[in-house]
Amino acid sequence: MDKILKSIFTMLFFVALNLQANILTDSLKVVDLQEVIVKGDARNDPTLTIVKSDFTSKATQPKNSGELFSDINGFSLIKRGNYAVDPTFRASQYEQLNIQFDGGTKALHACPNRMDPITTLVNPEEVTRIEIIKGPFSVRYGPVFGAVVNMVTNDKSTNTKPIAGSVSSGYERNGNSMVNNVSLKSNLKIVDLAANYSHKVYGNYTDGNGAEIPSSFKNDAYSLKAGVNLTENQRIQAGFRQSYGRDILHAGLPMDTKLDNSTIADIDYNLLLKSKSLKSITAKAYYSFVDHVMNNFTRSTFAATSAEALVNATTTGAKIESGWDVGSKIKLFAGVDYSGLSRMGNRTRIVKKNMAGVVLPNPMTYTDKVWQNSSLNQAGAFVEGKYFVSKNDIVNYGIRVDYVTATATDLDAQFAALYTTQPVEQNDVNISGTIAIQHKFNDNVLVEAAFGRGVRSASIEERYIAFFNIGRDAYEYIGNPYLKPEVNNQIEINLRGTNALSGFFNKIDYGISVYDAFLQDYIMGVVDNSLTRKYSPTVQPVNPKVFQNIDRAFKAGFEANTKLQFAKSFNLAADVSYVFTENTQLKESLPLTPPLLSHVKLEYERKLFWANVRLTLSGAQNRISTVYNEIATPAYELVDVECGIEPFKNFKIGVAGLNVFNRYYVNHLTFAFNNIDGFGRVPIPEPGRNLTVFASYRF
Numbered sequence: 262m263d264k265i266l267k268s269i270f271t272m273l274f275f276v277a278l279n280l281q282a283n284i285l286t287d288s289l290k291v292v293d294l295q296e297v298i299v300k301g302d303a304r305n306d307p308t309l310t311i312v313k314s315d316f317t318s319k320a321t322q323p324k325n326s327g328e329l330f331s332d333i334n335g336f337s338l339i340k341r342g343n344y345a346v347d348p349t350f351r352a353s354q355y356e357q358l359n360i361q362f363d364g365g366t367k368a369l370h371a372c373p374n375r376m377d378p379i380t381t382l383v384n385p386e387e388v389t390r391i392e393i394i395k396g397p398f399s400v401r402y403g404p405v406f407g408a409v410v411n412m413v414t415n416d417k418s419t420n421t422k423p424i425a426g427s428v429s430s431g432y433e434r435n436g437n438s439m440v441n442n443v444s445l446k447s448n449l450k451i452v453d454l455a456a457n458y459s460h461k462v463y464g465n466y467t468d469g470n471g472a473e474i475p476s477s478f479k480n481d482a483y484s485l486k487a488g489v490n491l492t493e494n495q496r497i498q499a500g501f502r503q504s505y506g507r508d509i510l511h512a513g514l515p516m517d518t519k520l521d522n523s524t525i526a527d528i529d530y531n532l533l534l535k536s537k538s539l540k541s542i543t544a545k546a547y548y549s550f551v552d553h554v555m556n557n558f559t560r561s562t563f564a565a566t567s568a569e570a571l572v573n574a575t576t577t578g579a580k581i582e583s584g585w586d587v588g589s590k591i592k593l594f595a596g597v598d599y600s601g602l603s604r605m606g607n608r609t610r611i612v613k614k615n616m617a618g619v620v621l622p623n624p625m626t627y628t629d630k631v632w633q634n635s636s637l638n639q640a641g642a643f644v645e646g647k648y649f650v651s652k653n654d655i656v657n658y659g660i661r662v663d664y665v666t667a668t669a670t671d672l673d674a675q676f677a678a679l680y681t682t683q684p685v686e687q688n689d690v691n692i693s694g695t696i697a698i699q700h701k702f703n704d705n706v707l708v709e710a711a712f713g714r715g716v717r718s719a720s721i722e723e724r725y726i727a728f729f730n731i732g733r734d735a736y737e738y739i740g741n742p743y744l745k746p747e748v749n750n751q752i753e754i755n756l757r758g759t760n761a762l763s764g765f766f767n768k769i770d771y772g773i774s775v776y777d778a779f780l781q782d783y784i785m786g787v788v789d790n791s792l793t794r795k796y797s798p799t800v801q802p803v804n805p806k807v808f809q810n811i812d813r814a815f816k817a818g819f820e821a822n823t824k825l826q827f828a829k830s831f832n833l834a835a836d837v838s839y840v841f842t843e844n845t846q847l848k849e850s851l852p853l854t855p856p857l858l859s860h861v862k863l864e865y866e867r868k869l870f871w872a873n874v875r876l877t878l879s880g881a882q883n884r885i886s887t888v889y890n891e892i893a894t895p896a897y898e899l900v901d902v903e904c905g906i907e908p909f910k911n912f913k914i915g916v917a918g919l920n921v922f923n924r925y926y927v928n929h930l931t932f933a934f935n936n937i938d939g940f941g942r943v944p945i946p947e948p949g950r951n952l953t954v955f956a957s958y959r960f
């Protein structure tokens with residue numbers, strides 16, 4: 262891996278030196294930031310996107326980046342407690358979403374229970390913008406099955422001053438939680454720097470019925486980012502961040518996190534050219550390492566068996582892309598990318614009591630292989646282009662080929678006995694592509710229609726997890742090295758518009774998207790009645806789940822949103838999203854399908870004072886995946902109220918009442934209690950009423 266990184270850096274250096282001669286010196290603007298993929302420029306932007314960039318006025322600090330998605334239409338959250346929050350979009354989750362930050366940097370979790378998804382590794386305070394490509398409608402950002410999600414951190418364009426920064430502090434009454442953050446930025450034209458540090462201590466929250474839910478955690482994190490504008494049309498940028506999670510309780514998982522240390526480094530290079538055809542060259546390389554320790558030391562199972570897992574994950578990747586103009590009608594992007602993931606680690610189990618509950622005179626120690634030294638590498642090549650048919654019509658098209666290899670080198674004996682063809686490795690060649698048309702009726706109304714085929718090779722969990730409880734159900738899971746890649750054939754139509762109004766009403770924005778997704782070889786765990794679980798073989802359910810391909814599955818849904826501005830300072834916004842899923846083989850819903858969800862928000866915004874009332878309406882979810890042990894969940898409605906003032910320049914203070922009516926409710930996608938005294942295997946309720954205060958000073 263080091264070799265690959267070294268050659269990338271050498272390549273960057275080479276490109277910088279050799280192209281110096283070709284660079285034209287006419288006054289180009291400072292080079293674009295490649296971390297932003299939707300720039301508002303139809304010549305370069307992907308189609309079918311959502312951009313959210315307003316994270317500024319706040320009265321409550323998000324606990325992790327996952328929570329930033331709760332306000333984005335079409336997204337729901339999968340929670341295992343209060344910390345490990347995974348966003349899900351239209352019932353696509355985990356590796357079905359291509360989640361990255363700063364235009365391509367990836368970091369994959371080390372924990373088989375996903376206690377440490379990428380959204381816990383990137384600090385919410387740094388995220389200035391979130392961009393989403395809503396389906397397999399671009400091939401430039403790696404393989405995409407469900408959607409591309411790009412979190413932009415410390416966007417340079419947010420600061421133009423030589424020295425700027427902020428200090429902020431937040432408190433939440435429910436859980437007695439504290440968050441502190443310091444950020445510094447410097448823009449010296451040639452060099453720009455950003456640094457960020459945050460410290461969080463969260464307690465257990467109480468639900469609407471007053472029950473305390475184990476969910477406390479501590480986290481310290483910092484990040485550094487430096488960019489150099491080498492010339493007027495060359496930029497190089499490097500980022501480095503570390504995050505330290507400690508003592509994180511997960512009510513929905515069989516263990517708790519003792520420590521979670523992550524390091525992520527990335528480097529970006531961008532060159533703009535004024536030649537006739539070759540217009541830009543960009544390159545990127547990244548590295549991440551996640552070290553994770555979890556155990557059951559505070560759980561009731563500890564009395565009989567002590568268990569502790571030490572696991573780690575290394576992600577590396579690189580990308581080189583060139584941008585071309587072919588005449589005035591065609592724009593092309595061509596490139597290659599690579600990403601590699603490897604995971605290692607074992608669980609140490611000390612059995613102190615036998616199955617009958619009798620204390621053993623000599624406890625027995627076992628080492629269980631969790632990841633079996635597994636790796637998954639992907640190398641891809643792509644071409645994406647735009648054809649400008651007329652002033653108002655653009656055709657977007659792309660094709661990519663990926664070569665994916667997966668292997669595991671340290672097999673559990675029982676796993677090896679299941680898969681006698683060895684080595685347990687597989688190579689996939691995946692071909693994906695997209696075609697889309699965009700038509701502007703006028704400057705205010707745009708319609709887009711797209712087809713995309715996205716292919717995802719099975720993840721390391723799905724291939725190599727060795728007898729581990731990784732779902733929200735109680736089953737032991739076994740990987741399957743020979744899974745076929747799953748395929749999403751998605752069609753979508755999107756209409757969006759804006760209209761200036763006169764009189765009392767100022768402006769209206771609206772949008773609607775309708776989509777169908779035909780899924781082939783959908784991957785999920787299926788109970789295998791011919792096998793018995795490896796650990797605690799008498800505990801129900803005794804038959805484990807093995808990952809299998811489901812021939813066909815189907816999804817259809819829509820999202821709609823509108824926002825009306827009136828009386829200059831008021832906004833009334835509403836959105837609704839719904840997705841229907843069907844496992845065609847089992848004639849039931851796919852796992853983790855969110856219910857109908859709607860938000861209504863009334864905002865009042867003046868320079869020195871702002872306030873809003875937000876209503877969240879969630880439908881019941883009775884269409885459930887019985888094979889995933891899902892439980893039907895009732896509808897709920899929530900009311901949140903926030904307001905803030907700026908008592909003196911640059912000092913802001915906000916207060917919020919969240920769930921002000923102290924509603925007891927469950928989010929359909931939250932895990933059930935797992936191995937927690939006093940709670941059965943029922944869904945974990947969400948926090949009851951919470952009062953928060955947040956103060957920030959910018960300079």
Ligand SMILES: [Cu+2]
Nearest residue numbers: 372374376555
């Ligand atoms: Cu873990």
